[in-house]
Amino acid sequence: MRLYINDVAVRDGFQIEPRFIPTAAKVELIDHLSRTGLHKVEVTSYVSPKAVPALADNNDVLAGIERVPGVVYVALVPNIRGVQNAAAAPKKADEVNGVISASETHNRANINRTHEQSMGELPTMVKIAHEAGMKITMSLSTTFGCPFEGHVAEDVVLRFVERFREMGLDGISLADTTGMANPRQVEELTRKVLARFPAPDETYYTLHFHNTRGMGLANVIAGIAAGVRSFDGSLGGLGGCPFAPGATGNICTEDMVNMLEDMGYDTRVDLAKLIACARMVPELVGHDVPGQVMKAGVTMHLHELPENLRP
């Protein structure tokens, strides 16, 4: 079965690093990632450079990278201003990704807007993106739980998906923003979404999990069981949880690919190349990252016999 793997490390991981990653280093990493077989690479965002100085070089990154045919280059856009800036870039992203939280409290905390303000802007965002020749997708943050409100009702999620579909978006990402999803919930809720609003193509729905409580890869399996074929990860597990110092953020892309390939799925990703990319990350960011396979090696990485057993 074909699965589609996207990496968000350069945007979602680098954005919280205190050290500015030089534009050339970002470009080099993206150019390596482009050759691993990933479906999408999220490369930057169009957010106020005061809010996210780490990604202030959005236009330079998009202008500097080499576009590999078949790879979708994504930029995050939180609002109309973001889409306008993305549309005005000398070299544009292929796709912009907006964001709204299923929890109103989280939406106000994250992007300072009520649900209706966010949804009110969306048709304009779609129009600007499409007129600029860019696809536009939406991430529904806190789909599986909100760190302020707790439980998020399934009906709220279903209603958002319905409205996104009506607005002509090119894709929807259901995001477990702070790692609250469990596999049973993922399978049940995702099944409902796909049953009521069937996917027009294999990559319309994406699941975006965090590993904050260790359940990330289990949730991927649950998402596959429910019928999703596209999954986000972050190289090396880069990223963190703003609410829990020391806790991990996004699931690790190469750990996910290692698992899925072991299980016989076809990710089209060259795992050795992806691990080589992951091993560039600790030096770039100046600290260890949570990825496991980059340390342990792929599953079938065999070890030398102990001395007493060597022929």
Added chain:
Amino acid sequence: MRLYINDVAVRDGFQIEPRFIPTAAKVELIDHLSRTGLHKVEVTSYVSPKAVPALADNNDVLAGIERVPGVVYVALVPNIRGVQNAAAAPKKADEVNGVISASETHNRANINRTHEQSMGELPTMVKIAHEAGMKITMSLSTTFGCPFEGHVAEDVVLRFVERFREMGLDGISLADTTGMANPRQVEELTRKVLARFPAPDETYYTLHFHNTRGMGLANVIAGIAAGVRSFDGSLGGLGGCPFAPGATGNICTEDMVNMLEDMGYDTRVDLAKLIACARMVPELVGHDVPGQVMKAGVTMHLHELPENLRP
């Protein structure tokens, strides 16, 4: 659905720590663990104190702990000598757990015996344990893969299970010793084991996973789907992988319980108490441990509103 959770940190975790954990600290931790609702606590081993000095205080630990009714206290025994010593202890373990590797190479590397040597000793081990009033179980290491040989044939695993059943063992643990199992493999192989050699009771079969490549909790879900009800974990994810510096070892008990309780399973474990135990571990061992929930909090641990949103 009732699940049974066992913790192996005091044995499997502490045994590789360079710092000797004082007997009184082990006893205190075990006494706390005994009151969390865990099914079994693996408290020590009867291995040569030269090979594993960290657990040389086996008799003192077993004599020092307070036995909580309903909790099964386990000691690892690698051979006849180990069972003899466990049987001669002033205060005995309730259960001893022997170990053999499905891979012959790993068996020779781990306990310096061929398969036939190991299997030849087993009837004597069973006899000594039972005569001393102790139960005896076997762990089948490298069930899902060997770091030297790679793939382990399912027939080899099935043949070991068959022979264990014939020998009157009280339980069998299928162990993914170096984190090579994937969820598809776990579900398929475990289903075959349970179909051919049905479990006499809910805790006869245990699955023991490592999180070396991040798949540990996904494998637990696969094991439940196959019909297993008993799972090992290690407090705080304590333990490591002897082949991969920096990689994790056993799955983390409290991360597993958090996931299973979120999914609606009945583990009987008081998660708050278990997390309190996990938070004792970093100071005892003098380093950080991989557990996530001890850092992030349980799933429904909510956070204060950001200042601008407070009433």
